[in-house]
Amino acid sequence: MCGIAGVLAPGGEAPVSSLLDRLAHRGPDDHGWLLLQDECAAAGRGTPPAGRADLALVHRRLSILDLSPAGWQPMRTPDGRYAIVYNGEIYNYRELRDALAREGCTFASRSDTEVLLAAYARWGAGALTRLVGMFAFAILDTQRRTLFLARDFFGIKPLFYTTAGGGFAFASEAKALLDLPGVSRAANADRLYLFLRYGLADHGGETLFADLQQLPAAHYMEVSLDRPAEARPVRYWDLVPGADPGLSFDEAAARMRELFLESVDLHLRSDVAVGAALSGGVDSSAIVMAMRHLRGPALDVHAFTFVADDARLSEERWADLVGRAAGVHLHKVRADQADMAAELEALVRRQDEPFASTSIYAQHLVFRAARAAGITVMLDGQGADELLAGYPAYGGARLASLVRAGRLADAVRLGAHLSGGWRQSLQAGQYLVPPALQAPFRRLVGQRVAPAWLDASWMSRNEVRPRPRRGPMPRRDLLRHDLRETLTETNLPALLRYEDRNSMAHSVESRVPFLVPRLAEFALSLPEEYILAADGTTKAVFRAAMRGIVPDAILDRRDKVGFVTPEQTWLRELGPWVDTTLRSLREHPIAPLVTDVVLREWEAVRRGTARFDSRVWRRLNLVLWARQHDVTFGEEGRA
DSSP: OEEEEEEEOTTSOOOHHHHHHHTGGGOBSEEEEEEEETTEEEEEESSOOOSOOSEEEEEEEOOOSOOSGGGOSSEEOTTSSEEEEEEEEETTHHHHHHHHHHTTOOOSSSOHHHHHHHHHHHHGGGGGGGOOEEEEEEEEETTTTEEEEEEOSSOOSOOEEEOGGGSEEEESSGGGTTTSTTOOOBBOHHHHHHHHHHOOOSOSSBOSBTTOEEOOTTEEEEEESSOGGGOOOEEOOOOOOOOOOOOOHHHHHHHHHHHHHHHHHHHTOOSSOEEEEOOSSHHHHHHHHHHHHHHGGGSOOEEEEEOOSSTTTOOHHHHHHHHHHHTOEEEEEOOOHHHHHHHHHHHHHHHSSOOSOTHHHHHHHHHHHHHHTTOOEEEOOTTHHHHHTOSTTHHHHHHHHHHHTTOHHHHHHHHHHSTTHHHHHHHHHHHHSOGGGHHHHHHHTTOOSSOTTBOHHHHHHTTOOOOOSSOOOOSSOHHHHHHHHHHHTSHHHHHHHHHHHHHHHTTOEEEOTTOOHHHHHHHHHSOHHHHSOTTOOTTHHHHHHTBTTBOHHHHTOOOOOOSOOOHHHHHHHTHHHHHHHHHHHHHSOOTTBBHHHHHHHHHHHHHTSSOOOTHHHHHHHHHHHHHHHTOBOSSOOBO
16 A cells, blocks of 8 residues: 656656655655656665656555565566556455466565566556456556556546646645646536535546546556557446346355455455454444454454444444454544544545545544554445445335336335335435426425526536436336446545545555455346345345354344434534634635525524535535635636
């Protein structure tokens, strides 16, 4: 786990020291650089030499596998043709090393980096689909004068790039690129609309900064050092639901158990201590109990949980139950609104782009506690909710699937079991209403695509097209469609960004065992009723798979909490601070926001005459983000 960056600046001086400094938190154990001038490459550690270079690659190391100097980067092949800077972990590196050794490759280290470099040298882009892991890397081919960039299947590890100013640069975090010559701080207007209206961010190739792109998940890109502007991302894998394997429910549960335990086993490979985030929900509990199941009593397990002061949101008793069952050292972290307010500026700075809720602060505290306890690697349940229909909102998609299939009686029975059944019925409507009636339906349920607090004239001038959160719906398998969409376009990309920045801010590697292609492909191939059962049980097949490993009391839970903060209470108690922050829009408007409407809505929320929702936090976060990063919006907003 590391931070990587590179700058292609023919005839110029690459800002090597600046890039290394910007990414220092991602790799405190070591750093290195490589400079290419014409056909001559030089690499080293410590302070890089000043001077001109066509290309500079830099690396900050957090040592996880092979802690010796043999694992240092940038790493080069023995013949000097290839060099790599790499962020992530390849969990099946031992199996790949054996396969490469059978083809004649030799190795000088025990690192996954050397295996990845040899795999590319041997198999080219074909190596990518052989990998099990999380990764973002760049490989220089000095013979062909190309830079090969790739990002993992789900986008667990970040990789940003820019072609502003006519050159090419990439980095693990956006902030490392913002100070490069020619890179503006202008906002991407369309992305800004999607964030403010729906809380969407981080999917695809665009970012909230107009001049910065990200390599999309499951894509690679080959950049010519001589013609960088011609580079285009290429998809190498897609999460497409496979054919129904025809398994009974019990057979599917057995296969799910096998795949999950196999993934956790691989994710435990490390030369440093491994811990886990534990909320007390099904996913994190399954990971902690699987760690104990696979490694037995000899494994020293530290688990970390956030405890909310609000009893309605606290999962402390569930975390305690799992902690006792697994025999772990359980660390608990707590916070209140004053703690959050004191750290908010730093948190916004770390995240690079706005984030959707204050639960990100709870996650930040968990990773900080892990680092303080000496834990460098953490396993986490991220992705399970999107893969296995863990959120109540998936009920609407399942209801719509049943209606489309003509199974009306089954839909009625399921609706009676779902939490907030009437809300799920309304959500089902968005899948079933014909396109011509979508706009009236959304107005009816309070989901206008262009609400009054967004400046319609600004959107028009910036060619922003107000639109629903979801695009066209398929005729069948609506739940599987929803799961794939939240895994690739809506929920998960943002959650992975939050986790990466929060973990790496404390130099902790966060691993996510649910996010491996074999497990995801299998889950999405199953009948929808295996995922969301007829009685409303979410993750039905996974709960069955974990019987005998995870305590029954956890598997029988029907509520859904997670690392949630009492956001509504916190913001109301921080009323004066919220007032000051939002009223600053009077003096410094933000173009898409209509200030008067924003202030009226906040006042109604604070008085209790309007329902609190996540829009309040998104607006606050936008103000802080714009101020910290000197973001420009093209014009002043409306008062």
